Amino acid sequence: MTTPVPAIGQPLDRFDGAEKVRGLAPYAFEHPVEHPVYLFAVQSTIAVGRITAIDCSQASARPGVLAVLTHQNAPRLSTDNGELRTLQSDEVTFRGQIVGGVIAETSEIARDAAGLVRMDYEERPHNVDLRGEVPGHRERLKVPDEVLPIFPMDTSEGDVDAALASAAVRVDSRYSTPWYTHNALEPHTTIACWTGDGFTLRLSTQGVTGIQAAVAGAFRLDPSRVRVISPHVGGAFGSKVYPRADVVLAAMAARLVPGRPVKFALTRQQTFSQTGYRPPTFQRVRLGAGSDGRLVAIEHNAIEQTSKIRQFAEHSTRATPSMYAAPNRRTQQWVAELDVPTPTIMRAPGEASGMFALESAMDELAIACDLDPIELRIRNEPQVHPHFQLPFSSRNLVACLQEGARRFGWEPRDPTPRARRDGGWLIGTGVAAATYPVLRLPGSKATIRVGPDGRYLVLIAAVDIGTGTRTALTQVAADALQVDIEQVDLRLGDSTYPPAAEEGASAGITSWGAAIHEAADQLRQRLTTEHGGTVPADGLEVTADTPDNPYLKQYAMHSFGAQFAEVRVNERTGEIRVPRQLGVFACGRIVNPKTARSQLLGGMTWGLSMALHEQSVLDLRFGHVVNHDLAQYHISSNADVGAIEVHWIEEDDPYVNPMRTKGVGEIGIVGAAAAIANAVYHATGVRIRDLPITLDKLLPGDRPGSEVGG
Amino acid sequence: MSTEVEVTLRVDGTPHRLTVDVRTTLLDALRERLGNTSAKKGCDHGQCGACTVLLNGRRVNSCLALAVAHDGAEIVTAAGLALDGELHPMQRAFIRHDAFQCGYCTPGQIVSAVAMLAEAEAGWPSAVTMGEPAGVGSGGGDGPTVGTVTDDEVRERMSGNLCRCAAYANIVPAIQEVARR
Numbered sequence: 015m016t017t018p019v020p021a022i023g024q025p026l027d028r029f030d031g032a033e034k035v036r037g038l039a040p041y042a043f044e045h046p047v048e049h050p051v052y053l054f055a056v057q058s059t060i061a062v063g064r065i066t067a068i069d070c071s072q073a074s075a076r077p078g079v080l081a082v083l084t085h086q087n088a089p090r091l092s093t094d095n096g097e098l099r100t101l102q103s104d105e106v107t108f109r110g111q112i113v114g115g116v117i118a119e120t121s122e123i124a125r126d127a128a129g130l131v132r133m134d135y136e137e138r139p140h141n142v143d144l145r146g147e148v149p150g151h152r153e154r155l156k157v158p159d160e161v162l163p164i165f166p167m168d169t170s171e172g173d174v175d176a177a178l179a180s181a182a183v184r185v186d187s188r189y190s191t192p193w194y195t196h197n198a199l200e201p202h203t204t205i206a207c208w209t210g211d212g213f214t215l216r217l218s219t220q221g222v223t224g225i226q227a228a229v230a231g232a233f234r235l236d237p238s239r240v241r242v243i244s245p246h247v248g249g250a251f252g253s254k255v256y257p258r259a260d261v262v263l264a265a266m267a268a269r270l271v272p273g274r275p276v277k278f279a280l281t282r283q284q285t286f287s288q289t290g291y292r293p294p295t296f297q298r299v300r301l302g303a304g305s306d307g308r309l310v311a312i313e314h315n316a317i318e319q320t321s322k323i324r325q326f327a328e329h330s331t332r333a334t335p336s337m338y339a340a341p342n343r344r345t346q347q348w349v350a351e352l353d354v355p356t357p358t359i360m361r362a363p364g365e366a367s368g369m370f371a372l373e374s375a376m377d378e379l380a381i382a383c384d385l386d387p388i389e390l391r392i393r394n395e396p397q398v399h400p401h402f403q404l405p406f407s408s409r410n411l412v413a414c415l416q417e418g419a420r421r422f423g424w425e426p427r428d429p430t431p432r433a434r435r436d437g438g439w440l441i442g443t444g445v446a447a448a449t450y451p452v453l454r455l456p457g458s459k460a461t462i463r464v465g466p467d468g469r470y471l472v473l474i475a476a477v478d479i480g481t482g483t484r485t486a487l488t489q490v491a492a493d494a495l496q497v498d499i500e501q502v503d504l505r506l507g508d509s510t511y512p513p514a515a516e517e518g519a520s521a522g523i524t525s526w527g528a529a530i531h532e533a534a535d536q537l538r539q540r541l542t543t544e545h546g547g548t549v550p551a552d553g554l555e556v557t558a559d560t561p562d563n564p565y566l567k568q569y570a571m572h573s574f575g576a577q578f579a580e581v582r583v584n585e586r587t588g589e590i591r592v593p594r595q596l597g598v599f600a601c602g603r604i605v606n607p608k609t610a611r612s613q614l615l616g617g618m619t620w621g622l623s624m625a626l627h628e629q630s631v632l633d634l635r636f637g638h639v640v641n642h643d644l645a646q647y648h649i650s651s652n653a654d655v656g657a658i659e660v661h662w663i664e665e666d667d668p669y670v671n672p673m674r675t676k677g678v679g680e681i682g683i684v685g686a687a688a689a690i691a692n693a694v695y696h697a698t699g700v701r702i703r704d705l706p707i708t709l710d711k712l713l714p715g716d717r718p719g720s721e722v723g724g
Numbered sequence: 725m726s727t728e729v730e731v732t733l734r735v736d737g738t739p740h741r742l743t744v745d746v747r748t749t750l751l752d753a754l755r756e757r758l759g760n761t762s763a764k765k766g767c768d769h770g771q772c773g774a775c776t777v778l779l780n781g782r783r784v785n786s787c788l789a790l791a792v793a794h795d796g797a798e799i800v801t802a803a804g805l806a807l808d809g810e811l812h813p814m815q816r817a818f819i820r821h822d823a824f825q826c827g828y829c830t831p832g833q834i835v836s837a838v839a840m841l842a843e844a845e846a847g848w849p850s851a852v853t854m855g856e857p858a859g860v861g862s863g864g865g866d867g868p869t870v871g872t873v874t875d876d877e878v879r880e881r882m883s884g885n886l887c888r889c890a891a892y893a894n895i896v897p898a899i900q901e902v903a904r905r
Contacts, residue, residue, distance in 0.1 A: 034827030037762030248828030480826025
């Protein structure tokens with residue numbers, strides 16, 4: 015028997031490509047169903063208060079309307095999750111909260127009738143202004159609960175204040191990031207059917223197992239009575255991890271029309287209030303260093319917002335204790351509870367916003383020390399993890415910076431702002447570091463069944479949100495089974511398969527892949543020891559959990575990267591263009607170079623979009639996002655994106671997981687916005703600490719006719 | 725008051741007689757009445773391009789068209805670009821360049837790209853064709869581009885199709901591979 019060519023490392027085309035390019039891969043709303051009904055949500059028009067009266071008469075009278083759901087007739091749910099307590103009382107806690115739903119024969123009738131449901135309210139004053147919480151209201155802020163138990167929310171070592179007071183060079187800067195909204199191109203959609211004793215839910219989700227548990231719990235059903243199917247997901251980026259009101263409303267509607275599938279899609283506008291967002295942050299970074307740039311103190315504080323119905327806080331300062339050696343360090347985090355929708359996970363939650371601040375501050379320190387920003391980072395490279403005092407399982411930040419500098423053409427670089435120009439364009443370059451922890455999420459199992467025909471069937475309730483999971487996990491399975499990839503069929507996206515952790519935290523391959531790897535090991539072993547190496551006539555099946563990693567307590571495990579950007583700023587108009595981005599990453603072994611590159615490329619473009627384009631604008635009077643569509647909330651379009659290069663450092667880290675992978679979904683965005691902000695400073699001499707970097711912030715408003723940075 | 729009308733649509737080569745609400749968009753007629761879900765609904769407002777189809781040979785946002793206004797129209801979706809199961813060269817190029825991730829914007833991108841190249845071929849100008857160089861890449865400002873399109877032309881002409889997975893840097897070379905044939 016010949017050893018098959020290893021599948022890991024092959025740049026395979028994604029397996030669902032031929033279906034996707036024709037539009038034939040079915041997303042949740044596209045599953046063919048007989049005699050569907052359509053649901054449309056009714057949303058609150060106040061931010062805080064109580065519903066005092068409901069008049070459904072006009073809506074109910076519309077021909078084709080089957081039912082109107084409100085808190086007065088909705089089933090009582092069993093859940094203490096504020097996000098899922100939909101239609102459980104007359105209370106309104108944020109503007110746009112779902113307060114009803116109309117079920118009708120067509121989508122046009124449902125939408126029309128939803129506009130005819132009349133609600134009267136008793137309105138109370140609301141507070142949605144995080145900026146108002148920052149000065150002088152510390153007593154109203156809370157330290158948030160830990161997001162991941164391995165990372166303490168706040169850290170403190172040494173005496174930061176004393177070290178800062180005596181430092182030769184100091185940076186003390188405040189940064190802010192806005193309310194970012196995911197805007198996956200496929201809005202959140204569900205087809206819910208009540209089958210008499212349970213639900214079948216086809217929905218767009220990052221975790222079928224989690225949705226199954228949440229819906230079963232809320233409706234007091236055995237989880238086996240809830241089947242969740244999600245074969246293809248049209249983007250998610252964190253917004254489809256946690257179940258929210260939309261799935262509850264769809265399930266409630268399905269109970270009212272047994273046997274008829276309820277089709278429910280949020281409109282693009284509704285996604286801005288219903289599906290979470292990256293919370294805005296106000297951050298302060300204080301750095302103290304010797305005149306040689308060696309850090310003596312790092313302090314990083316962040317204030318964010320959450321809702322009053324459920325706490326969610328990004329851990330924006332999480333990356334800081336992993337980055338640089340400094341004997342005195344402190345990170346602190348607070349959260350304000352406001353009358354807003356609950357924020358949620360969004361691509362690199364914490365690192366994306368936190369590293370914008372830290373890596374901007376490092377650039378400011380390099381300038382203050384008259385040091386090259388790459389050299390500054392190299393001088394502050396720690397020998398062990400600064401907080402945990404553990405060795406890194408692998409750490410290649412310096413290699414990424416050096417390789418990136420070589421490929422980007424960093425040298426020679428005159429650090430003087432406004433030194434380079436081309437016609438009316440000021441040109442600048444910037445660099446920033448990136449990091450993301452290697453995470454594993456609990457609760458995954460995989461089943462592998464081999465038949466007498468020599469084909470292997472791998473079952474796991476994982477999902478492919480566009481990352482290429484279907485392809486990459488098949489590569490993992492083939493190598494773990496030591497068979498040709500053609501012999502492996504992998505099925506995912508169905509809660510009838512063994513349970514799986516949600517897709518998130520760049521932990522998919524680590525969590526699911528390790529379970530598959532373990533099942534494959536056990537299957538091979540049993541084939542050898544029990545069956546003499548041949549598959550028995552009725553086949554053989556093994557199910558295994560993600561095994562514990564014995565090295566977790568011995569090593570700190572992180573990916574690292576270096577982000578480079580070139581910007582051009584029009585001297586007259588302040589227009590900002592980014593003709594070049596280059597990233598070098600050290601994220602362990604790469605399972606599929608083609609799809610991994612696409613994820614990193616996508617992350618870097620998200621960084622560009624975060625830096626220059628995106629911002630949800632809140633109307634403080636009413637408490638809602640006013641630019642709630644894709645014309646006004648600008649995400650990077652094709653014309654915004656220049657040349658992007660993605661490279662990686664070869665790593666072979668035996669400690670992270672059996673595949674030796676570290677995850678690639680998040681790190682591409684981390685540091686990218688800081689690299690652009692640092693390049694904007696280099697081009698113009700204007701330091702922008704409040705994202706997004708828009709041209710109005712570069713033009714001196716009080717001096718009409720004068721030039722950028724002039 | 726009846727709000728329903730009968731229309732005929734020829735979709736991907738097959739004629740259909742169907743009843744639609746006067747409020748039914750062309751996109752919903754395809755997806756919810758005819759079961760052709762190749763064109764996607766991303767925003768329903770003509771802002772994302774996921775619903776792009778060829779309507780009588782030209783690319784349009786089908787969410788902004790009312791079905792009742794297009795009785796007798798010829799519609800081609802991305803599914804219809806693949807004749808007899810044979811993928812269109814643009815579809816093969818998108819797969820080869822990994823010019824998509826989640827795939828939701830992809831049918832619209834591909835229909836748009838095919839129509840866009842035909843527009844450029846016919847000498848239709850874009851903002852880049854006659855405008856100032858934008859500072860990105862090398863193209864722009866060189867006058868009409870018959871036969872060839874620069875990367876900046878592709879970027880400009882494809883900017884009605886948003887991709888949140890942000891595969892733009894793969895979409896441009898995929899389209900250029902087809903354009904250069």
